[in-house]
Each structure stands twice: as C-alpha cells, then as structure tokens.
Amino acid sequence: MDSFEGRVSRGQGRAGVFTRLPWVTQALLDSFGIDPWPGTLNLRLGEEPRLPAGEARQLRPPGRDACAALCWVVRIGTAQGIDATGVLLRPQVPGYDGRVAEIIAAVPLREQLAVVEGDRIRVSLSPATETVRGLLLDVDGTLLDSVGAYGEAAARAAAPLGLSVDPAMVRRSLNENTDFWALLLGGHGESSRVQALRAEAMRHWPEVRDRHVQVFDGVAAALRELRQAGIRLALVTASHGETLPVLERAGLLGLFETIVTAADVGQRKPHPEGLLLALERLQLCAGDVAYVGDTPVDMLAARAAGMRAFGVLQGAGDGRLLTGAGADRLLPGAARLPGLCRLSA
Ligand SMILES: [Mg+2]
Structure with a gap:
C-alpha cells in the first residue's frame, strides 16, 4: 500500500509522548533529519493500512524501559494541495490500534497543513531511496561549513563602525537570500555605505575563508x-x-x-x-x-x-x-x- 487516507483526530497521543524521549529525538534526527516538533498529527483510518514492514526503519530503545517503533517517511497532503514531509510512527506496543496513524514532523503539522479535526488527509509512503x-x-x-565564516568577515568589516554582527542575522540573510548589509543597517543604509562595507568584508574574506571554511x-x-x-x-x-x-x-x-x-x-x-x-x-x-x-x-x-x-x-x-x-x-x-x-x- 503506497498511500491511504485518514481524518484528523485527537488520537491516543502515545507517539507524542514517545517523540519527546531524548533517544527518540536523536534517532529521528540521525535517521530522517527530523528534529520532531512536540506532538503528533493523529489520523483516524477506516481500516488498518498494510504497511510494508520491510521498508520501515526501526527505532530501538537503549534500555528495556521503552518500546521500539517502526517508522516510514511519508508525504502528507490535503485536498487543498498543501503538503509536508513527515514520519509515520508506529510504536511497537501490545494492543496498539492500527487504525490510528501518528505522524511527526519538524513543524506543527496542523498549522502547516491548515487542518482541523475531521479534515481528510492523504498519506503517501516515500520510497526507501530516491x-x-x-x-x-x-x-x-x-557542502561547506562556511556560514560562520561569512559572519566573521562581516564582523571584521563592521567593527570599525561600532556595529556588531549577530550570527542570527547572517543566517536570516542566507535563509531569505536578502542582502546582509541592508538587513544590518535596517534597510536604510546608503548604497555607498553598503558598498564600502561589502568591499571591506571582501578584503578580509580570503584570510577568513582560508582559516575557517x-x-x-x-x-x-x-x-x-x-x-x-x-x-x-x-x-x-x-x-x-x-x-x-x-x-x-x-x-x-x-x-x-x-x-x-x-x-x-x-x-x-x-x-x-x-x-x-x-x-x-x-x-x-x-x-x-x-x-x-x-x-x-x-x-x-x-x-x-x-x-x-x-x-x-x-x-x-x-x-x-x-x-x-x-x-x-x-x-x-x-x-x-x-x-x-x-x-x-
Ligand atoms: Mg546555502
């Protein structure tokens, strides 16, 4: 079964507790690159889907005081065409109701998908490999650990003007692909000032790059x-x-x-x-x-x-x-x- 449908429900919330265990958070990050948002999106299904156990990744607890879980990467989407990537998590506990799907993601899924209880959601299993x-x-x-180096070159250029460079602002300029200097100067920087700062940062760049990147x-x-x-x-x-x-x-x-x-x-x-x-x-x-x-x-x-x-x-x-x-x-x-x-x- 590659896909199935369910309706948003309150669910049992068992996986929500599970995803907050430190070893589970770490395993989800290592296996799927997902730093789970606390809580799960719970779906009520008409019948238990036949999930391909052979394609599941197993999360194994370090001790005996917690249960294991099977995980599948999924794409979840609404009728409105909004979709997101997540992980379908099935805790391996006796009596677990297979007509419930618990999905975690790095985002709060109800907000991301703009859904409320009762809304219909399609779940598609992602292939094991792309x-x-x-x-x-x-x-x-x-490929390169260079984000900090851009911040360092900017800090060296800004320091003589008494300006300090917040690493969060460097990340924001990269995340939004907006001009860092315009951000730093509050969007009111004269273009000659921005150009001078940029040139000064570039003057420092070869040394910063060779030392840090x-x-x-x-x-x-x-x-x-x-x-x-x-x-x-x-x-x-x-x-x-x-x-x-x-x-x-x-x-x-x-x-x-x-x-x-x-x-x-x-x-x-x-x-x-x-x-x-x-x-x-x-x-x-x-x-x-x-x-x-x-x-x-x-x-x-x-x-x-x-x-x-x-x-x-x-x-x-x-x-x-x-x-x-x-x-x-x-x-x-x-x-x-x-x-x-x-x-x-
Ligand atoms: Mg990049």
Whole structure:
C-alpha cells in the first residue's frame, strides 16, 4: 500500500509522548533529519493500512524501559494541495490500534497543513531511496561549513563602525537570500555605505575563508561515491563563488559537470533560473534530479523548478524552516546523500 487516507483526530497521543524521549529525538534526527516538533498529527483510518514492514526503519530503545517503533517517511497532503514531509510512527506496543496513524514532523503539522479535526488527509509512503540521474547542489552550508565564516568577515568589516554582527542575522540573510548589509543597517543604509562595507568584508574574506571554511565531514567521500554510482553532479550557488577555492583545494571541483554562480543569472533564488540553467547544461529533465540545499530559498527554488527538494541541517536553515518551504526530504547532512540516492535506470 503506497498511500491511504485518514481524518484528523485527537488520537491516543502515545507517539507524542514517545517523540519527546531524548533517544527518540536523536534517532529521528540521525535517521530522517527530523528534529520532531512536540506532538503528533493523529489520523483516524477506516481500516488498518498494510504497511510494508520491510521498508520501515526501526527505532530501538537503549534500555528495556521503552518500546521500539517502526517508522516510514511519508508525504502528507490535503485536498487543498498543501503538503509536508513527515514520519509515520508506529510504536511497537501490545494492543496498539492500527487504525490510528501518528505522524511527526519538524513543524506543527496542523498549522502547516491548515487542518482541523475531521479534515481528510492523504498519506503517501516515500520510497526507501530516491532515484535520480543527477543532483544539483548548493555550496555554502550544504557542502561547506562556511556560514560562520561569512559572519566573521562581516564582523571584521563592521567593527570599525561600532556595529556588531549577530550570527542570527547572517543566517536570516542566507535563509531569505536578502542582502546582509541592508538587513544590518535596517534597510536604510546608503548604497555607498553598503558598498564600502561589502568591499571591506571582501578584503578580509580570503584570510577568513582560508582559516575557517571547511568541507563538512564525510562530504568529500559522499560526492565521490555518488559520481562512482553514475549520478551526475552540478553546483548552483547564489554566491559569486567566494568559497569555491575550498572545494578546489580539496580536489572536489572536478566532480561537478557545471557550476552556476550569481554571475550566470539575472534572478536570485528562490527564483529557479539558476537551477534551470544547470539542468539545461546537463541536458536532464527536472524529474531526473533533486536540488540539495540548506535554506528555505533553496527548497522554494527547487519546487519552482519542478524538481525534488532535499534539505540538509548543517547550514543556515533548520528542519522547521526547510519543511515549511516544501522540503521533500531532510538529511542531517550532505554526507548522507549516497544512502538516500541511487541512479535511476
Ligand atoms: Mg546555502
């Protein structure tokens, strides 16, 4: 059974308690990239669905004082076309009512889906692996641990003016793909002042980059494994390639068939122009690929381009923001991509 329907109900709430256990939270994060929002969306089903146990991931408790659970990644959607990614959780307890589906996600699902008790919801099981011919990848916060470095360069440029740089503001500018300096100066900065600050940050950049920016653990091996599996790779970054030398020095730049930077496009993400340009250069269809990124604008751009959106949790965004922006899949980091993706026939 790939999909079934149910109605929003109060349910038993047993999984809601379960998801707040620290070992469960950690296991959901490790296995699915989901930092669960407390509580579950409970559905009342007409009959017990035949769920494929062989495709389930099992959560095993560290001790004997808690129960195990079977989990499936699901896509849940309303008749109004709003959808979200979550995990269907089935606690392995005697007498559990199989006509109840308990679903957790990184967001409060009732709000995300705009549903109330009694509303009809469709639940579709996601495949155990995603078949792709290619992957388009964002760079900063996805392959490279560089978000902090951008903050550091900005702080060095801002300090002589007595301005301090809040890391949350750096993340916000990346998540929304808005100009950091305009945010810092409250949108009232004169363009000459913004330009001067930007130039000063760029003056500091090579040293900050070389000192602070690193490839995330496991990402180099993951990229090589994907290429060996025949999956084609491309980079699509909203930057002007400020961190590409780090990938080059790590010997990774040659793995990508094409690189799209801000210089190649007229419109910033979430506009899909850059993703569609990479797709054209690879001569692939949107259905053949996914875009992997760390921010809501990455997810929105992927959806706008008609491709799957995979969100990683090591960069500027978080599970809640990425789910809210339409992520099809969440991963703790890009190093997990080989476990999720296989080459389509
Ligand atoms: Mg990024």
